[in-house]
Amino acid sequence: MTPSDSPDPPGADPLRVPGETLITPAPPEPAGASIVVPGALWLDDLKAAAGTQMRWLWHGYLAPGNITLLTSQWKSGKTTLIAVLLNKMKAGGQLAGLSVAAGKAVVLSEEGPTHWYLRSQKLAFGNHVCWFCRPFLGRPTPDQWLDLLDRIAQLHAEHGLDLLVIDPLASFLPGRDESNAGGMLEALMPLQRLTALGMSVLVAHHPRKKESADGHAARGSGALSGYVDIIVEMHWYSRASEGDRRRRLQTYSRYEATPRQLVIELNADGTDYSTHGGFHEDEFTQGWHVLRQVLEDAHGKLTRREILGDWPEDHVKPGEITLWKWLERAVAQALVLRSGTGRKSSPYRYWLPGMEEKWQDDPFYLPELPPWDDREGLDALLPRRRPRKKD
Numbered sequence: 001m002t003p004s005d006s007p008d009p010p011g012a013d014p015l016r017v018p019g020e021t022l023i024t025p026a027p028p029e030p031a032g033a034s035i036v037v038p039g040a041l042w043l044d045d046l047k048a049a050a051g052t053q054m055r056w057l058w059h060g061y062l063a064p065g066n067i068t069l070l071t072s073q074w075k076s077g078k079t080t081l082i083a084v085l086l087n088k089m090k091a092g093g094q095l096a097g098l099s100v101a102a103g104k105a106v107v108l109s110e111e112g113p114t115h116w117y118l119r120s121q122k123l124a125f126g127n128h129v130c131w132f133c134r135p136f137l138g139r140p141t142p143d144q145w146l147d148l149l150d151r152i153a154q155l156h157a158e159h160g161l162d163l164l165v166i167d168p169l170a171s172f173l174p175g176r177d178e179s180n181a182g183g184m185l186e187a188l189m190p191l192q193r194l195t196a197l198g199m200s201v202l203v204a205h206h207p208r209k210k211e212s213a214d215g216h217a218a219r220g221s222g223a224l225s226g227y228v229d230i231i232v233e234m235h236w237y238s239r240a241s242e243g244d245r246r247r248r249l250q251t252y253s254r255y256e257a258t259p260r261q262l263v264i265e266l267n268a269d270g271t272d273y274s275t276h277g278g279f280h281e282d283e284f285t286q287g288w289h290v291l292r293q294v295l296e297d298a299h300g301k302l303t304r305r306e307i308l309g310d311w312p313e314d315h316v317k318p319g320e321i322t323l324w325k326w327l328e329r330a331v332a333q334a335l336v337l338r339s340g341t342g343r344k345s346s347p348y349r350y351w352l353p354g355m356e357e358k359w360q361d362d363p364f365y366l367p368e369l370p371p372w373d374d375r376e377g378l379d380a381l382l383p384r385r386r387p388r389k390k391d
Helices: 043-050 078-088 113-123 142-159 181-195 222-227 279-296 304-309 320-332 355-359 375-381
Strands: 067-072 093-095 098-100 105-109 129-133 163-167 200-205 230-236 246-253 261-266 273-275 337-339 349-351
Touching: 067 078, 067 181, 067 222, 078 093, 078 105, 078 113, 078 163, 078 200, 078 261, 105 113, 105 142, 113 129, 142 181, 181 200, 181 222, 279 304, 279 320, 304 320, 320 337, 320 349
Parallel strands: 067 200, 067 230, 105 129, 105 163, 163 200
Antiparallel strands: 093 098, 230 246, 246 261, 261 273, 337 349
């Protein structure tokens, strides 16, 4: 994939890649030209268009003819994940426990060539990847954006590209208002030129400044999230300051094969990712060790509030809802026993199997009090009063 050897023509656009073939936009349709309306599709047509089996470039996340949106906070690992994916595409393999097909890719990057060359020393990129590093000196005009997509379509015809990576979208989005739905769709819809050729498109994007609901992390207009086929929101596993190499992938997809939650971890060399399964599964595994410790040290059955009050200071304290989910799962697996009705007068209390026998010899044992509306139970704990003698 080498640039053309022909010299740049006089008056060439200074914002395009030096040495690249100048792409001339197609002339507008003449006035009065007839518009071709596509024909309707029937069930047999849909079956033929769908093919016999879904093919994945990265199973569950990237598919030919589809657009995937990867949203994550800046400097949290989006480009690292993309770089490892590109390396896997050299010969195919697995990434975070999911298969990756061999293929070729082109990357539109806000970073300069030096950054990608340094990554190549670690990841050993092959000739299956090419880059457009900072192809514009500023934000492109709509015509420049279309010209660049036409150039990528030309590269696809010449080299059989499978994937386009846009990292990040903000650096290549024509216009200046990400919150404008019309402008966003005007920039996104030309990507159909590439997906119609069977290419997969991966769009990296930044999140909103404020916390948002699940599935709405992408900055700007909701038209972006609504237009793409697969949404991947990547979050820190715990806190950014802790240097944790794990990340949580929360996904929303048109396809059942897409994992809805996945915990991935970058290895020490920064060359591959392993998987810890679904987030809730991994979260419970990590939290159960601390929860069990709290219940083992207890001198009686504990409510959820009491469990949080006894939570070790050197471990991150879960939220009330998270702790409730852990306890429900532990009770379902018979790891924890529970009493009470869950009402205000009779809250749930939790303890480990076998602890009641242990507490019989514990001088600090705190017996479970009956509900305040249990008159018989309360009377049993109160000292009996002698009847008052009549004068």
